[in-house]
Amino acid sequence: MPELKICFNLNGREVTVMAPPDMTLLELLREKLDLTGTKKGCEIGECGACTVIINKKAVNSCMVLVPQVEGTEVITVEGLSQNGELDSLQQSFIKNHAIQCGFCTPGMLMSAKALLMNNPNPTKEEIKEAISGNLCRCTGYIQIIKAIASASK
Amino acid sequence: MADSSITRVDVLAKALGKAKYTDDLKFDNMLYLKVVRCPHPHARVIGINKEKALAIEGVVAVLTATDIPGLPCQPKERPILVPEIARYAGDGVALVVAESPKAALEGAEAVRVEYELLEAVFDPEEALKTGAPLVHGDNNVAAQSKVCKGDVEAGFKEADLILEREYNTHRVEHAPIEPEVAIAVPTFEGITVYCPTNSPFQVRQIVAETMAMPQSQIRLFQPTIGGSFGSKCYDAGVLASRAALAAKLTGRPCKIVYTREESIVESTKRHPYKMKYKVGVKKNGKLTAMEVKIIGDSGAYKSKTPFVISRSSIEATGPYVVPNVHTEAICVYTNNVTSCAMRGFGSPQVAYASELLMDELAEKLGIDPLKFRRINGLKDNSLSATGQVMQNVTLDECLDKLEQEIKWSSRKAELKQQDKTGSIVKGLGLACMYRGESFGSAGQGSDYAGATLQVQRDGSITLYSAMSEVGQGGHTMLVRVVSEVLGIKPSRIFVSPVDTCYVPDSGPTVATRGTYVIGNAIRLAAEEVKAKFAEVAAEELGVRPEELVFKDERIYCPGDPSKSISFSRIAAQCYLKSKSPYGYGWWSPPVGSWDREKGQGEAYSSYVYGACAAEVELDLDLGKVEVMKFVAVHDVGKALDKEEVKGQIAGGVSMGIGYALMEDLVVRQGVVKTVNFDEYLLPTSLDIHEIIPVIVEQPSSYGPLGAKGLGEPVMSAVAPAILNAIADALGTRVYDLPANLEAVLDKARAAKGRCCND
Ligand code: FES
Ligand code: FES
Numbered sequence: 001m002p003e004l005k006i007c008f009n010l011n012g013r014e015v016t017v018m019a020p021p022d023m024t025l026l027e028l029l030r031e032k033l034d035l036t037g038t039k040k041g042c043e044i045g046e047c048g049a050c051t052v053i054i055n056k057k058a059v060n061s062c063m064v065l066v067p068q069v070e071g072t073e074v075i076t077v078e079g080l081s082q083n084g085e086l087d088s089l090q091q092s093f094i095k096n097h098a099i100q101c102g103f104c105t106p107g108m109l110m111s112a113k114a115l116l117m118n119n120p121n122p123t124k125e126e127i128k129e130a131i132s133g134n135l136c137r138c139t140g141y142i143q144i145i146k147a148i149a150s151a152s153k
Numbered sequence: 154m155a156d157s158s159i160t161r162v163d164v165l166a167k168a169l170g171k172a173k174y175t176d177d178l179k180f181d182n183m184l185y186l187k188v189v190r191c192p193h194p195h196a197r198v199i200g201i202n203k204e205k206a207l208a209i210e211g212v213v214a215v216l217t218a219t220d221i222p223g224l225p226c227q228p229k230e231r232p233i234l235v236p237e238i239a240r241y242a243g244d245g246v247a248l249v250v251a252e253s254p255k256a257a258l259e260g261a262e263a264v265r266v267e268y269e270l271l272e273a274v275f276d277p278e279e280a281l282k283t284g285a286p287l288v289h290g291d292n293n294v295a296a297q298s299k300v301c302k303g304d305v306e307a308g309f310k311e312a313d314l315i316l317e318r319e320y321n322t323h324r325v326e327h328a329p330i331e332p333e334v335a336i337a338v339p340t341f342e343g344i345t346v347y348c349p350t351n352s353p354f355q356v357r358q359i360v361a362e363t364m365a366m367p368q369s370q371i372r373l374f375q376p377t378i379g380g381s382f383g384s385k386c387y388d389a390g391v392l393a394s395r396a397a398l399a400a401k402l403t404g405r406p407c408k409i410v411y412t413r414e415e416s417i418v419e420s421t422k423r424h425p426y427k428m429k430y431k432v433g434v435k436k437n438g439k440l441t442a443m444e445v446k447i448i449g450d451s452g453a454y455k456s457k458t459p460f461v462i463s464r465s466s467i468e469a470t471g472p473y474v475v476p477n478v479h480t481e482a483i484c485v486y487t488n489n490v491t492s493c494a495m496r497g498f499g500s501p502q503v504a505y506a507s508e509l510l511m512d513e514l515a516e517k518l519g520i521d522p523l524k525f526r527r528i529n530g531l532k533d534n535s536l537s538a539t540g541q542v543m544q545n546v547t548l549d550e551c552l553d554k555l556e557q558e559i560k561w562s563s564r565k566a567e568l569k570q571q572d573k574t575g576s577i578v579k580g581l582g583l584a585c586m587y588r589g590e591s592f593g594s595a596g597q598g599s600d601y602a603g604a605t606l607q608v609q610r611d612g613s614i615t616l617y618s619a620m621s622e623v624g625q626g627g628h629t630m631l632v633r634v635v636s637e638v639l640g641i642k643p644s645r646i647f648v649s650p651v652d653t654c655y656v657p658d659s660g661p662t663v664a665t666r667g668t669y670v671i672g673n674a675i676r677l678a679a680e681e682v683k684a685k686f687a688e689v690a691a692e693e694l695g696v697r698p699e700e701l702v703f704k705d706e707r708i709y710c711p712g713d714p715s716k717s718i719s720f721s722r723i724a725a726q727c728y729l730k731s732k733s734p735y736g737y738g739w740w741s742p743p744v745g746s747w748d749r750e751k752g753q754g755e756a757y758s759s760y761v762y763g764a765c766a767a768e769v770e771l772d773l774d775l776g777k778v779e780v781m782k783f784v785a786v787h788d789v790g791k792a793l794d795k796e797e798v799k800g801q802i803a804g805g806v807s808m809g810i811g812y813a814l815m816e817d818l819v820v821r822q823g824v825v826k827t828v829n830f831d832e833y834l835l836p837t838s839l840d841i842h843e844i845i846p847v848i849v850e851q852p853s854s855y856g857p858l859g860a861k862g863l864g865e866p867v868m869s870a871v872a873p874a875i876l877n878a879i880a881d882a883l884g885t886r887v888y889d890l891p892a893n894l895e896a897v898l899d900k901a902r903a904a905k906g907r908c909c910n911d
Contacts, residue, residue, distance in 0.1 A: 036177035037170020039379070041330045042413040046830035049330055077170030090168040094160060097796045100804065101624025102167030103174065103330040103379030128838040135830065137330055137380050138624045140803030141838045143796075 008069045011079025025061040025069055026050045029076060037077035037106045041135070048134030051107035052076045058114035060133070077106035080113065089113055092151035093144070100138035108134050112148045121152055161629045161797070162648055163377070163622055172377040175334045175347050180406035183336075184213060186399055187257035188409075189247040189264045190419065191239035194488035194823025195273035195286065198235055201247055202265040209263055211256025213403060216248040221398060223365030229289045229455040231387065231491060233363050233394040238271070240288055240453035241488050242824045243419040245391070250399045250407065275823055277427070277450045277485035288453060288486035295451035296459035298466040298595075300480040300538055300752030308442025308477030312433025316514060320506040321889040324425045324450070324818040325811070327495055328835055331379020332416040333388055337396035338406040343370030344397045349378040350389035351621040353651050354658045359390030360397045371397070375651035381623040382808070383494035387456050388420045414828040421493030422818055424449045424461055424484065426502040428469075430510050438520050438528040440476075443538075445469045447482035447503070452491035458484045461492075463595045465499035467756045470538040471507030472548050472587035473529040478538045480752070488823045496808065497868040500588050505890065508584035508873030512880065522877070523561055526585050526764075527552060540753045541745070543760070547788040547851045548585060551764035554786045554847050555583065559766045568881070576774045579781075580882025583766040584873035588866045589757025590669050590856075594747040601741040603657025604674035606635065606682055608734040612706070612721025614639070614646045616678075619659035620671045621651060625864050626797045630668055631675045633793050638679035639686075640703035641720060657739075668860050669759070669853075670740060677738025689732060690723050742855060759853055761861050763787040765806075765870040769878040773905070776898030780810055780875055782843040790853035790861030802846035802867045809871020811836045817891050 003018040010033070019028050026043075029035045029052070038061060041049035045063040052061045053075040080087040089112050092098070099105050108131055115122055115130035122130065127148045128141075136144065166172040191198075203215035218225045218236040226232035235244050249260035272286040279285055280293045287293060309315055335348040343366060350356045353373050361368040373393070378385065392409050399407040411419070426449045433441040447465060451458040466482040484492075515525035530548045537543050555561070559581070568579055591600055604618040614635060620627045628648040636643045649655065659671055687698035690708040694701075694716045701708050709717035727734040745755020768782040785802050792798045815834045819826040827833040853861045872890060879897065880886045885904045887896050 030177075034179075035170075036173070039174070039331070040176065041332065042830050044413075044829055044831060047330055047413075081169060086168065093168055094164050097161075097800045099161070099164045099167050100626070100800060101329065101331070101378060101380040102164065102172055103624075105167050106170045109168070132837045132839045135330060135835050135837065137328055137382070137808070137835065138804045139800055140805070140807030140844060141841045142803040142844050143800050145838065 004067060006066055006070050008071060009073040011075055019066045021065065021067050023066045025052065025064040025066060028066050029061065035076055035078050039103055039106055041103070048107045048111065049104055051110040051134060053110055053114050056114060056117050058111045075110070075113070077109055080109060087113070089116070089148065089151045092147040096143050096147035096150060098139060098144040098147040104134055104136040108136065108144055115148070116152055124149060161626055162632055163628055174331055174379050175336060175349050175376045176410050178336055178347055178376060180336065180338055183406040183408055184250050184252065184399065184403060185254045185257045186395060186407055186409040187249045187261035188245045188395070188415070189249065189261050189266065191235065191244045191246050191268065192242055193239065193268055193270055194242045194275070195271040196239045196268040197271060198237060198239065198246055199267040199269050205265065206249055206260040206263040209256060209260050211252040212249060212260040213252065214250040214399070215260065215264060216250065216398060216402065217246070220402060221363055224362045227362070231391060231454040231456070233391055233398065241490055243490055244453070245395070248395055248399060250403060273488035273823055275487050275489055277448050277487055280485045280487050288488060293486045295455055295484040295486050296462050298463040298482045298752065300466050300469065300478055302538060302540055302753060303477035305442040305444050305477045305479045309433040311435065312441045313436045314517060315431065315433045316510070316517065317431045318510055318513070319888065320428045320430070320509060322426045322502045322505055323890050324492070324820065325423045325816045326417055326818050326833055327382040327384035327420070328833070329380030329382060329384060332411045332413055333385070333392050333420065334410040335389065335392040335396040336406060336408045337393065337400035339400045339404055343372065344400060345372040345374060346393045346397055347374050347376055348389050348393045349376060349381070350385045351381045351623050352386040352389070353619055353621065353653055355386060356390040356393050357653050360394050363394040364397055364401060373653040375621060378621060378623050382496040383498065384420055387493060413830065417828045417833060418825050421456060421491045423495040424451065424458070424492040424499070424502065428503065428506040430506055432510060432514065434514050434518065436518065438518055438525055440473060440529050442477035443470050443475045445480040447480070449482065449484040450489060450492060451484040451486050452489045453486065454491045456491055456493040458492060461494065461499035464589070465503045466752060467539055467595060468500055468588065469503045469507065471504065471511065472531045472585055472762060474531060474535045475538060480538070489820055490825060497865050500586070500865065500869045501812065501872065504584065504586050504869040505873045508870065509876055509886070509888065512582065512877045513886065523552060523556060523583060530585070531587065537756070539756045541755045545851055545854070546762065547849055548587065548762045548764070550849050550851070551585070551762050551786045551788060554849060555764040555766055555784060558786070558845060558847050559784045561766070576772055578771050578773060578882045579768065580771065580878040580880070581766065581768050582874050582877025582879070582881050583764065584870040584877060586763045586866060586870040587760050588869060590759045590761060590861060591742055591757070593757040594745045594754060595756055600670060601739065602659035602671040602674040603737070603739045604659070604671060604678045605657060606675065606678040606736040608682060608724045608727070610725055610728050612645065612719070612724040614641060615649055616646065616675060617649045617656045618671055618675055619651055619656045625801065626794070630672060630793055634672055634676050635679045638676060638683055638703070639720065640705055640707070642706065669856050670742060672856065672860065673740040674738040677740055678736035680736070681738065682734070682736035685733060686720070686723050689726050689730070690718055693718055693723070693726065759855050759861065761788050761866045763866055763870055765874040767874040767878040769875060769882060771879060771882045771897065771901070773901045776894040776901060778814055778875070778879060778892060778897055780842060782845070784845045784847060785867065786847040786849060787863065787866060788849040788851050788861065789863050790856050791850055792848050793860050795848065798848060798863060799846040801863050803844045805867025806844050806871050807836050807841055809868050810840060810875065813872035813875040813890065814892055817893065
């Protein structure tokens, strides 16, 4: 399959890459752009480990094909901290013990970030809803919910 | 001090997305592997045609069992590649090696395997009958275990009430969010394998045996691990061996990563059990005898089945005094997917059965279920089912805290008054648990750990241990122990990644032995350094070593402020004076006597206890159960970090909710049907409501700083507490797991029918 030229904004920078049109954004990030923070857990849009933000919305990157990102703004976990400063969500996840094995963490952080971008003061129910597509097998979610709530204050 | 929160050593990299998990690693010139699996539950491989696959662009090789230089499999264990007979629908038959994952996949689809189908058996009871198809050996028995105390017949004669019940627990998946993966890199000396596993030395051994190479030439390196729950032991060994085989034969780095579907089809599961209980009790609530028969499905291979079943038989009565016990447990080979270790390791199944049974007995006798547990619960100096004199029993304390936290009596009374005419009903239930720490005397594995500690010239410290950081905070626990012993800031202590080249063989991080066994080895290593440093410091300061205290990065005499020197000065002095700045610790738990014939003796040197309560809301029209509140009281010995302990408890409760209500690995005629997370349902944030962890601290006589292991106990009492709450809400019982929508709806309808007919 001939490769396509794709231009989009990734973590604040314009990037141009060549990629086959049937490649997922998840593969593009991990294999072509060496951004391995975004994880792969199911490849069918069920686990949320691959969550990134596209135009302010949390999206499962395993369900997005490369041509769909043309001209969009994409943020991955690598783009969360700014100038060496942790994002308040990252700080809060650490402080509230919301990280165990850490495999779900990047996806959780991105779902939470998208929520706070659109709704800076979410209720507990809104937080639960926002991360309901992100599976965590380790924490039982309680401390993750607490971390997101305390970052939103 | 010990219970202050320190930041976990592994979380910053994880929060930044910079922690490197195995699939994140890349090597130049790397090849990719895909496994060709047998789709039949029992079949003989007649021929493998590689031609079409080899013709595909990018396919480098197609490997089969004949390419394996060493052992294709241990007796009765899952083969790296099937030499002749495939025993379940998931056994690997060939391995395609290709330049890209895509070419590997196309190659795997093009391999043609000819099979002769063999008769298969899926039900453990069927498998025991004479004439049943044989999976291994001549009788399909994978393992047996017994516990006999007193005279059950006499015990039943004394009883005022005898109850007989059958419970079935189902097969569930570990489902860490990181699927299985391994990378093997050929080196001049041997092979380096990168692999997430909680049994690094077992995996190394399997690779060495597959490759017919000395273990010392296989180097196993553990990158960050994305969860395990017991799954990354033998499964990891199979992947690592496949990668090593391909790497050695091609001379190039080889990566094998499973999709979720491959993971669920191939990997090991929790043992499904059928459990028959017969129990006798007096009117005053005292148990007189218990007879238990367990038959478990081992699946196609042996794996850790003998150890799992041994624990189940020991713990089958629950934490209660039962004067007469006869337990017989047997696990049977079938052509189902293999069962192995999973968080709880044989405890959750029997905790489920015994706790449902206790509840029903209490109900029949008209005794409050919590009081019933107190009447029969183990206390100090009680005799356990194996005849062990129990010490430091904290069951009553756990029950006290549970009673207070959930306001047991008043809440029970309130719920009794609830209006049950609507579609939502509520219920409250409880369950207790106990669990022996580590492998125990019944021989569930040799139990030992070593650890090394090096103080660098600047006084910073490097720890080497085989503790697998599977997300439980194991590395942070080690740092905390060393920090306590040597008075050094945690930020100055670095935990080396697990690398079999450097760290002492310590067995696996399973069976709640991480804190207990490895924690003790590192404590001893730190104490050795302390003794050496005290000597050097004493000489410098002109005091006796015994007078010195290690605190706040200093070594000093508490009585005399002038006699004080920094820890780092002494470290430098050691190097200057050619004195060893190393500490080495080796520890194994005390082993008690054990009579294998009768299953009597000191089964474990230390036990943990817990008591849990669940409050559920049940929708009678949908069969949906929500666990609105879950109180989990656990004796953790000493909480090294309260928030981390709470995280472990919440994680275990969530997994227990999945076990009780929704998770179900469906296998039909040996073929797994629920192969991804759209069909195999894990609890999400919407399924979790209030979880209240409560900590009881009865310092362990053996654990480092008094701590006890926690990872596994937190799972055991969850499902029975929920099922007892469902019974309270419905007025009728679900006996088999999972209590999913259909099961609950069935019971709800039956209950409704009954009350309408009344
Ligand atoms: S990998 Fe994308 S949702 Fe699971
Ligand atoms: S921390 Fe392990 S899956 Fe969430």
